[in-house]
Amino acid sequence: MIARNIKLVFSTNALILLCGVLTSLLSAWALGPAGRGDLLVVMLWPPVCAMLVTFGLTQAHRYWVAKDPACVSMLFSNAILFSIVIGLLALAAGELIIPHLVGDRSPEVMRLVRIYLLNIPAALVQFLMIGLLEGGRRFGWAGASRLVTFVVQAAAYLVLWLLGRLTVETAAFSAMAGQFSAMGLAVFAVLREFHPTWKPGWQAWRNALHYGLRGYPGTVADFATLRMDQLLLGGLASSTAIGLYFVAVRLSEITAILASSVADAVMPEVAAAKRSEHADNLLARSLRLTVYTHLLVLLPLWLAAPHILRFVYGENFRSAGGTLRILLLASVVLTAGGIAISGLNGFGHPGLATIARVASAAITVVALLALLPRYGIAGAAMASLLGYSVMMSVAFIYLVKQRDRSVWSYLRPRFSDIPFDEMRSLLRVSPAAGATLTPKSS
16 A cells, blocks of 8 residues: 555656646746746745644644544534635735735736735645545545646646746746646545535544644744745845756755655555554655665766756756755755654654754754855755754654664665565566566556
8 A cells, every 4th residue: 555655646746846847947948047036936925824824734634534534524624614714814914924025026026926825725725635635545636636736837837938928927827727726626536535524523623733733833844944945035035046046946856756755655654554563664664765766866966967957947047056966965864854754743743743843944044044145045055954954863863762763773775675576566578468568457
């Protein structure tokens, strides 16, 4: 089951990344570094606001649906009521606050910033529905909801670019269409898969909120660690610098696909495991395979970083090569830390995961304030590397303490980790087709 779920999540994340790279390329070609930076300023804050007002309920939904599937109807009903009330309040608060956080921008950019805030309630509904789907291990539907955002956006970007009408404004409206499509698909998937009845429940709300609030500071800190660099750049840096940095971030995310896929799939599997030993072995094997695969992919990308930027995006983006190399190293550290965090959450220790993520966020903010003014976008990348390193270290300390295992037991390479049987079954030779390779039948 875990291998199948990882494949589903990985396939979805790979397609999302492909769409993301396509939109990044098209917008870079059409808008240049400065226009790309303006677009990032417009799109930056709504998902942040939606995440902030979940209060950890997305993670709580994953945990409780995996632990007690009978509570789906109550969680769904509570989520809808919560999204209506809190989503509208967050939209109103964003209208008052966010225009003051994006720095000195043109009137056109400021107008788009305000319009784009409509994404806040839509993103909130999507986040909560995805938590239900992933808790029930409907990773295909959860992935489809995430994917449709980027598919709609990429398709619109491509058409607009071919017509010569891809601007900051049309790009922003295309992204909004993708977000609302994703929200609709997520709600449809929950209704189709779980057939929830309208059954708001106070006890289910208390349980979910109790779990969510224990992990919520960690969720906020985790997001701050991952995106604080862009948030600060959005308020302090020029549009050109923001555009260069975002391109480097986008490319560095290529190596993190498998890591995020494994982390998403491992948490509910660990929570649902009946035997503690099985859960420990599952986490350890997933961690080893992911980290070492990541390292193999890293080396050629690190060596070719400046040339990739020049060849793919253009000469104007080559100056982000050093920043990209730092972010590629940071992605390896993030890989190990993210899976350790998922293990802590799956074992029912969201508070310990929170401590690791809060420590990471604190170091990231301090490092950004110290390094960003002096080293620019390279300083932002170095701050991310420091923050990820702290998160990984603290998460591993708590994980080995709680599970009474050594760090080496999680990281020591083992020949038995390599899934030879699965590889042979996926690439078996068809007797009727000679040497033709056919996929494994389901």
